[in-house]
Amino acid sequence: MTSLFAKELRLSKRHEEIVSQRIKFLQQRKSKLGDQNKEKASQTQAAEAAFKRNLSLLKDIEAAEKSLQIRSHPLPPPEVVSLETLYWASVEEYIPKWEQFLLGRAPHPIGVENQDEAENTIRNKAQQ
The missing domain is CATH 1.20.5 (Single alpha-helices involved in coiled-coils or other helix-helix interfaces)
Structure with missing residues (x-):
């Protein structure tokens, strides 16, 4: 035990x-x-x-x-931006006319008689 x-x-x-x-x-x-x-x-x-x-x-x-x-x-000054915009608008407006001239299908788009008118148009757009 x-x-x-x-x-x-x-x-x-x-x-x-x-x-x-x-x-x-x-x-x-x-x-x-x-x-x-x-x-x-x-x-x-x-x-x-x-x-x-x-x-x-x-x-x-x-x-x-x-x-x-x-x-x-x-950024360019606002005047430059405005002129640039007007320039490109003018270019786009005249592209079809110049395109036909450059392809030989139409006469010079700004003839002697139209040159003054074109310059006036450009001046008017720049003044606006």
């Missing part, structure tokens, strides 16, 4: 050791999981900060690019 009692006592101590080790391992695992969650949250914050920084840098680069484009190709 003593041997059974001693055996029971040894088994009980061994059981306590195993339970104690189990609790220690569970605590280590819980601690490690908590550390991993903290690391993941930290990495997520770092990624969000990097994304915001990159977005800000991209906007700055686009603004600088736009500024450089404006400096390198400034």
Whole structure:
């Protein structure tokens, strides 16, 4: 009976050791999981900060690019734009006449008698 009692006592101590080790391992695992969650949250914050920084840098680069484009190709004064528009309107108006002349199917579109009239038309459009 003593041997059974001693055996029971040894088994009980061994059981306590195993339970104690189990609790220690569970605590280590819980601690490690908590550390991993903290690391993941930290990495997520770092990624969000990097994304915001990159977005800000991209906007700055686009603004600088736009500024450089404006400096390198400034818009002409409104008078020049107006004259340019009138010029291209005149060109489009006379294309069919010149096309026939260049193909050899019609006489010169602005003859000596029509030249004054054409110049007056151009002057009138420029004054408008």
